[in-house]
Amino acid sequence: MNIVSVRRQPEFLGEALDYLKQSGVCGEYETMYMDMLNQCIHSSSPYPQWYLLIENGKAVGCVGLMTNGLNSRMDLYPWLSCLHVDKEFQGRGLEQLLIQKVKQDAAWAKASSLYVSDTGTDFYKNLGFQPEGHGIRPDGQTVSVFRISLHQARPLVSLVLPVYNREETLERCLDSILIQTYPEIEIIAVNDGSTDRSEEILREYARKDSRLRIIRKPNSGVSHSRNLGIEAACGTYLGFVDSDDWLAEDAVETMVQAMESQSCQLVICDYYRVRGKQLFQSGSFQIAGVYERKIFLEEMMDKASDFYYGVVWNKLYRRNIVTENQIRFSVDLDWCEDFLFNLDYLKFASHISVVKKPVYYYVKTKGSLVNTQTTPANVIRVKLTLYEYYKELYESLDLYSDNKLRIQAFLFQMSRDKKKKIRKEDYPKLAENYLEQLEQSKRAGE
Numbered sequence: 001m002n003i004v005s006v007r008r009q010p011e012f013l014g015e016a017l018d019y020l021k022q023s024g025v026c027g028e029y030e031t032m033y034m035d036m037l038n039q040c041i042h043s044s045s046p047y048p049q050w051y052l053l054i055e056n057g058k059a060v061g062c063v064g065l066m067t068n069g070l071n072s073r074m075d076l077y078p079w080l081s082c083l084h085v086d087k088e089f090q091g092r093g094l095e096q097l098l099i100q101k102v103k104q105d106a107a108w109a110k111a112s113s114l115y116v117s118d119t120g121t122d123f124y125k126n127l128g129f130q131p132e133g134h135g136i137r138p139d140g141q142t143v144s145v146f147r148i149s150l151h152q153a154r155p156l157v158s159l160v161l162p163v164y165n166r167e168e169t170l171e172r173c174l175d176s177i178l179i180q181t182y183p184e185i186e187i188i189a190v191n192d193g194s195t196d197r198s199e200e201i202l203r204e205y206a207r208k209d210s211r212l213r214i215i216r217k218p219n220s221g222v223s224h225s226r227n228l229g230i231e232a233a234c235g236t237y238l239g240f241v242d243s244d245d246w247l248a249e250d251a252v253e254t255m256v257q258a259m260e261s262q263s264c265q266l267v268i269c270d271y272y273r274v275r276g277k278q279l280f281q282s283g284s285f286q287i288a289g290v291y292e293r294k295i296f297l298e299e300m301m302d303k304a305s306d307f308y309y310g311v312v313w314n315k316l317y318r319r320n321i322v323t324e325n326q327i328r329f330s331v332d333l334d335w336c337e338d339f340l341f342n343l344d345y346l347k348f349a350s351h352i353s354v355v356k357k358p359v360y361y362y363v364k365t366k367g368s369l370v371n372t373q374t375t376p377a378n379v380i381r382v383k384l385t386l387y388e389y390y391k392e393l394y395e396s397l398d399l400y401s402d403n404k405l406r407i408q409a410f411l412f413q414m415s416r417d418k419k420k421k422i423r424k425e426d427y428p429k430l431a432e433n434y435l436e437q438l439e440q441s442k443r444a445g446e
Helices: 010-023 027-040 094-108 170-178 198-208 222-232 251-262 293-303 319-324 337-346 376-396 401-412 424-445
Strands: 002-005 049-055 058-066 079-085 113-118 130-136 142-149 157-163 185-192 212-217 237-240 266-269 271-275 278-282 289-292 315-318 351-355 360-363
Touching: 002 094, 010 027, 010 049, 010 058, 027 049, 027 058, 049 094, 058 094, 079 094, 094 113, 094 185, 094 212, 157 170, 157 222, 157 251, 170 185, 170 198, 185 198, 185 222, 198 212, 212 222, 222 237, 222 319, 237 251, 237 319, 251 266, 251 315, 251 351, 289 293, 293 337, 293 351, 293 401, 315 319, 337 376, 376 401
Parallel strands: 079 113, 157 185, 157 237, 185 212, 266 351, 271 360
Antiparallel strands: 002 049, 049 058, 058 079, 113 142, 130 142, 237 315, 266 315, 271 278, 289 351
């Protein structure tokens, strides 16, 4: 699914004209919008613009950006028009995706506000548009006018939510996201081939709130789900939520405020570990503040396997760092793929904001992948894989030589949240066995 600009890609003009006729989205104003479409590929001014939502080479949605207002006072301001998504693709938040594209181009053209008219629903109001009064259409119909400021618009946050058979906890999770005190969010729920009611729940919530988009795929694991979410994200910032868990209502606002006010590249927060009806606050740093990467990594040395550093759900990332550096979750690891993602990201984060306020409720689920895949042999395999990346990060900052033993201790650390324990004295033999098996595999492949 992608959005194309007819002005920038005029080869889509024919597709756009056909879609206008077939969808009937413009009603009695079809001729006017057909003229606007033809103008958009020749005009030297920022407007009009026309966008198509493309799925498998076929248009399934559209939106226009123009300057024809409802009265002379607003003629010079950009208006969003003809927003439409085909019925079978509705309820996935694709309308919001199109609106976000229009907002970006209108802001680039130095517009201060974007206007839209509506016939009485709360659709645009729920997306941050403010009531601006009423206008009269050429056909005499009175419509509500809404406006959103582009210069003062707060950054969009993309939250990626992998879902696999979580019908019992999914509603609690979604409720906690949708009531955030920071409303400028998009939720990208990736249904990883669920066989329970998870898909039904997602559809129900998507119908109620256009900020929720659904991606569907056959079961292929949480790493692939998160990677698809990253590729679909449009926000300035990127966060992750697990469907077992839930957020504090000001979680996003707290992290965005830390990121914006302190000009850092990563925000990391304390969290609550939920066990039955008990809550336990978890963190590592004693003092909140902005830490240079070297100081942050020195603190991490002794607790590298702690969930605080390893997971992604207590952190906020800059999406451009993730996309420009092709940082993705490894589909080859059964667990600790979060930590590898964080190690890759830390190469590009010079300053990290540490927030002591817990913003996330982590629920340890029996039978989850993190608890079922930690056999001794698998632990060693993953640890040795991670250690090479871990060591490389410290070497790149000239921290390895003076801290070799502390860094090597990572091989003997286990996460506090793992049920299965491996005795420290067992590691040398397990490592020896793994390396021997690795050597045998290499010889067999020669």
